[in-house]
Amino acid sequence: MGEAVMSRRAFIVGNWKMNGLGPAGAEIDAISAGAPDGPELLICAPATLIHRLSRRGVAIGGQDCHPKSSGAHTGDISAEMLADAGATAVIVGHSERRADHGETDETVAAKAQAARRAGLTAIICVGETEVERDSGAALDVVARQLDGSVPADASAANTVIAYEPVWAIGTGRTPNAAQIGEVHGVIRDWLKARFGAESDTIRILYGGSMKPANAAEILAIADVDGGLIGGASLKASDFLGIAAQAARLSSP
Numbered sequence: 414m415g416e417a418v419m420s421r422r423a424f425i426v427g428n429w430k431m432n433g434l435g436p437a438g439a440e441i442d443a444i445s446a447g448a449p450d451g452p453e454l455l456i457c458a459p460a461t462l463i464h465r466l467s468r469r470g471v472a473i474g475g476q477d478c479h480p481k482s483s484g485a486h487t488g489d490i491s492a493e494m495l496a497d498a499g500a501t502a503v504i505v506g507h508s509e510r511r512a513d514h515g516e517t518d519e520t521v522a523a524k525a526q527a528a529r530r531a532g533l534t535a536i537i538c539v540g541e542t543e544v545e546r547d548s549g550a551a552l553d554v555v556a557r558q559l560d561g562s563v564p565a566d567a568s569a570a571n572t573v574i575a576y577e578p579v580w581a582i583g584t585g586r587t588p589n590a591a592q593i594g595e596v597h598g599v600i601r602d603w604l605k606a607r608f609g610a611e612s613d614t615i616r617i618l619y620g621g622s623m624k625p626a627n628a629a630e631i632l633a634i635a636d637v638d639g640g641l642i643g644g645a646s647l648k649a650s651d652f653l654g655i656a657a658q659a660a661r662l663s664s665p
């Protein structure tokens with residue numbers, strides 16, 4: 414791959430999913446100690462850890478929020494609660510939420526609106542399944558998800574898009590550079606049409622089996638502005654290995 418310089422500040426986001434108990438604080442401390450200059454780092458931790466992990470030198474985010482700010486919704490957590498606990502961002506519409514909890518694009522858009530209301534950055538996830546990829550529908554699926562999941566009143570300032578092909582999540586498989594570049598290009602064009610010149614500031618993350626070994630190649634692709642990292646975010650050394658690649662590509 415060429416040594417392209419990333420044009421927006423790289424955003425390297427860990428998604429711990431349903432992993433992490435008290436001792437995970439040591440990983441946050443290690444990330445804080447080893448964070449390279451340049452990229453913005455964020456760890457989206459389980460809700461139970463957000464308060465404990467915030468204010469330790471690494472920004473902490475949530476993994477989901479309810480569209481409403483409060484009310485009779487047993488077991489749910491609002492965007493305001495995440496912010497109150499110390500979160501600065503929240504993932505919405507992750508494919509695991511869409512699949513496990515039947516979340517529709519409309520639900521995802523309502524959650525992204527809630528994030529904005531609470532002053533959080535919304536990391537809105539889109540991505541095709543393997544069947545959709547194999548049938549040639551990937552670009553249409555992603556465009557349709559963007560149409561439905563990015564709220565009409567979204568602001569560029571609180572919006573991040575994550576492209577995560579479902580078939581690449583936790584599988585060790587990744588799309589090739591041309592495939593990633595094609596989808597990110599479509600997302601960039603969609604953002605331009607929706608947000609105009611402001612869209613230049615919106616970061617588009619790639620997620621799905623990103624690791625220190627493949628991060629440099631993926632992060633060098635045009636319109637890849639960072640990563641949404643699952644498994645490799647659980648160990649500080651792996652997460653920092655990816656952040657180091659982003660820092661290298663960010664330096665002119």
Ligand SMILES: O=C[C@H](O)COP(=O)(O)O
Binds near residue numbers: 507584622642643644
């Ligand atoms: O949110 C993160 C993604 O689902 C990627 O997970 P992974 O890096 O374990 O494939």
